[in-house]
Amino acid sequence: MNINKSNKKNIKLIDFVSPREKNKYSESDNKNFKLNTNSDSMASVAYLGPIGTFSHFAAVKIFGDQSLFVPQQNIFDIFNAVETGHVMYGVVPVENSIEGSINLTLDLLKDSDLTIYGEKTVNISHxxxxxxxxxxxxxxxxxxxxxxxxxxxxxxxxxxxxxxxxxxxxxxxxxxxxxxxxxxxxxxxxxxxxxxxxxxENIQDFKTNKTRFFILSKEKIKPGKNNKTSLVFLCHDKPGALVEVLKIFKKHEINLTKIESRPSKRKDWEYYFYIDLNGHEEEPEIKKALEKLKQVTIYVKILGSYPVN
Known part of the structure; x- marks a missing residue:
């Protein structure tokens, strides 16, 4: 990947919207969306390109228009750009409110050493x-x-x-x-x-059409006031295995905001389960629940604990 292929001209949020909606935006809007990073240097960000995509729009909303945005051809390349250190962060789509999850993003999260550094939900107008x-x-x-x-x-x-x-x-x-x-x-x-x-304008079937994006990083982010944790696990192949897992979260009064399955690709009809829950992995009750989860499952991986969008 050549970082020199990044956009040389600063693209602003206002550049993405229709003339009729420009009065809703101001030059300072980017400051409202900028991620609270640990570094004072300008962020370098990989996104699903080319310039002008909805992923580009999300990246500008998150990091502000003064960051260095590096377009990638596919989601694989975004992960690779962050893993190899070519950029500091990656922005990947993970879920749409109408069409559901981006399966490739979920599969790559399971296998990657990167962590979810944050999330952003973006209104999508087609x-x-x-x-x-x-x-x-x-x-x-x-x-x-x-x-x-x-x-x-x-x-x-x-x-x-x-x-x-x-x-x-x-x-x-x-x-x-x-x-x-x-x-x-x-x-x-x-x-x-x-x-x-x-x-x-606005030909999407549902006016509430939204896409959720994850920010990827090699480093963990400090806990915010409100946090979310994403994880993936693999149950034993026995009756009631998933129920046993869910009872753990109920016992510790942990609210699950999402659960879905993906084929393990190890053998037929075996599935990984992806969960989002309210709270940070370092909170006492969540730490206890995760320890018990490891005892009743084959595999558990924390994908990230990050401030709520």
């Missing part, structure tokens, strides 16, 4: 971008998660269009620059950079 009219569109390009979040709108307004997946929303916008029969779904910044009109 825009149809192209040179033609809606009636002329034969193909629509975007990231698979984005297409899924606009599925009903596309079915209603572009019923004959073929939906084609791309590596990112920004890459999709680049593909429709010279045609009137193709369109992309992406950010206002992507449309502005490629000089392509926005045909229709």
């Amino acid at each position: 825009n149809l971008i192209g040179n033609g009219k809606i009636a002329d569109i034969k193909e629509v390009f975007s990231h698979p998660q984005v297409l899924g979040q606009c599925r009903n709108w596309l079915r209603k307004n572009c019923p004959e269009a073929h939906l084609i997946e791309t590596s990112s929303s920004s890459a999709a916008v680049r593909r429709v620059k010279k045609t009137k029969t193709q369109a992309a779904i992406g950010t206002f910044l992507s449309a502005k950079m490629e000089k392509i009109p926005v045909i229709e």
Whole structure:
């Protein structure tokens, strides 16, 4: 990875929003979102590129527009950029309120030595971008998660269009620059950079569409006022194994905010369970619960304890 490929021009939050929404933002907005890092130096941040993606938007919200942002081609590369020390932090999508979890992010978290340093939930607004009219569109390009979040709108307004997946929303916008029969779904910044009109704003199926992002780091962050802990574990293959785990958290009055399973990939029909819980791993009751959890499971890994978004 070449860190010189980072964006040389500072991109601000206001660059991502439509002209009608710019009055909601000010030049000082980035300060409200900036992560409280342990270093006084400028943060270097890897994100899912190219410039103008929703991951880029999230990274700017978290770190402020004066940080060094380094676009990556895929989520693997984001992990690698942080693990090898090319950047200090990585920003990865982990979950969408409509389409669910990003499975690759969960799998890589389990196998990586990186820790979750923080989280940020971002409101996502999708825009149809192209040179033609809606009636002329034969193909629509975007990231698979984005297409899924606009599925009903596309079915209603572009019923004959073929939906084609791309590596990112920004890459999709680049593909429709010279045609009137193709369109992309992406950010206002992507449309502005490629000089392509926005045909229709806010085409996501649900106006409450949000994506949760994790900040990755080699170092743990200091506990905040309110914290969350993410972990993964593997149960024994026996009746009631998961119930036994859940009873531990109930006994210690620990609130679980999320639980889901992923195939272990070790053998058929074996699953890892991912859990988010309220509190920090160093809190006495949580420490006791985690010790008991290790006694009744095959494998436990703390993915991170971090301040609540």
